[in-house]
Amino acid sequence: MIEANGLTKYFDDIAALKGMTTRIPAGSIYGLVGSNGAGKSTFLRLLAGVYRPDEGAIAVDGAETYENPAVKDRIFFLADELYFFQNATMDQMARFYSGLYGSWSQERYRQMCVTFPIHAERKINTFSKGMQRQAAIILALSAQPDILLLDEAFDGLDPVIRGLVRKILAEDVAQRGATVIIASHNLRELEDLCDQVGVLHGGRILFQRDIDDLKLGFFKVQCAFRPAKEREDFAGLDLLQFESRGSLINLIARGAREEILGKIEAMGPLFVETVPLTLEEVFIHEMEAVGYDYSNILF
Numbered sequence: 184m185i186e187a188n189g190l191t192k193y194f195d196d197i198a199a200l201k202g203m204t205t206r207i208p209a210g211s212i213y214g215l216v217g218s219n220g221a222g223k224s225t226f227l228r229l230l231a232g233v234y235r236p237d238e239g240a241i242a243v244d245g246a247e248t249y250e251n252p253a254v255k256d257r258i259f260f261l262a263d264e265l266y267f268f269q270n271a272t273m274d275q276m277a278r279f280y281s282g283l284y285g286s287w288s289q290e291r292y293r294q295m296c297v298t299f300p301i302h303a304e305r306k307i308n309t310f311s312k313g314m315q316r317q318a319a320i321i322l323a324l325s326a327q328p329d330i331l332l333l334d335e336a337f338d339g340l341d342p343v344i345r346g347l348v349r350k351i352l353a354e355d356v357a358q359r360g361a362t363v364i365i366a367s368h369n370l371r372e373l374e375d376l377c378d379q380v381g382v383l384h385g386g387r388i389l390f391q392r393d394i395d396d397l398k399l400g401f402f403k404v405q406c407a408f409r410p411a412k413e414r415e416d417f418a419g420l421d422l423l424q425f426e427s428r429g430s431l432i433n434l435i436a437r438g439a440r441e442e443i444l445g446k447i448e449a450m451g452p453l454f455v456e457t458v459p460l461t462l463e464e465v466f467i468h469e470m471e472a473v474g475y476d477y478s479n480i481l482f
């Protein structure tokens with residue numbers, strides 16, 4: 184379990200984090216979204232034990248992270264700016280990390296070098312930007328950390344490689360019970376990958392939700408009635424949005440799918456169908472419901 188309580192970090196007079204509080208259970212994938220400068224990288228650096236909090240605390244299984252070698256050995260931090268030794272090949276970097284991480288798996292490293300289209304014996308500085316990121320991801324995955332911190336990890340990866348990385352991350356969580364934290368300014372990137380997503384804004388977690396709960400709780404419905412119906416006719420539903428054009432109605436309702444469908448079917452529609460909401464649509468409506476303007480926070 185990762186716990187941040189009132190976590191605060193200043194850079195001169197800039198408060199990068201201002202009393203951030205969150206709990207991230209072990210064995211889950213947590214997406215941290217926020218606009219540029221929201222404090223995502225600062226949070227990851229505090230968790231990785233690189234920075235000392237100015238106020239508050241951050242701990243892994245009760246142990247504070249700052250300059251704590253026992254905790255650091257369990258964490259791999261893949262920063263947004265990649266770092267490799269000058270002129271190093273993948274194999275040389277692999278040797279370095281194998282000495283650093285007790286959990287390093289040479290077997291896994293060999294597999295990854297086959298799975299990903301990469302030349303482990305070539306100098307990394309001759310790789311394209313996307314290939315360099317692949318190299319960093321292979322090294323991170325081969326270290327088999329308990330906690331993997333990924334800062335804008337998918338930047339520059341093509342869709343096939345993104346899919347591959349997502350699959351491996353999900354397997355790592357399921358098989359090894361690893362905890363993965365992915366910071367991104369792009370909510371769409373986190374869809375179908377994360378168990379929980381937190382929105383970081385103004386140095387705090389503004390909004391944090393379990394993805395399954397979010398997706399199960401909202402439905403987009405298209406239906407038609409003759410004669411046409413008005414919003415008031417749907418008073419039995421918890422409506423978040425309602426639009427009608429002639430006999431055709433598009434609405435978003437909160438609740439269980441069967442219950443929503445049952446109520447609409449009882450009204451005798453010409454047809455009714457439900458369409459799943461994207462994660463982004465759910466966030467827009469959920470955040471508006473608690474008084475935040477999503478477009479000011481994530482775009």
Ligand SMILES: Nc1ncnc2c1ncn2[C@@H]1O[C@H](COP(=O)(O)OP(=O)(O)OP(=O)(O)O)[C@@H](O)[C@H]1O
Binds near residue numbers: 221
């Ligand atoms: N080393 C530093 N020195 C001074 N200010 C910093 C430093 N690191 C971060 N900041 C400031 O702290 C705030 C949060 O920055 P941070 O890099 O954590 O944001 P971020 O959410 O990761 O942004 P991005 O999506 O652009 O990477 C910003 O205002 C930034 O300018």
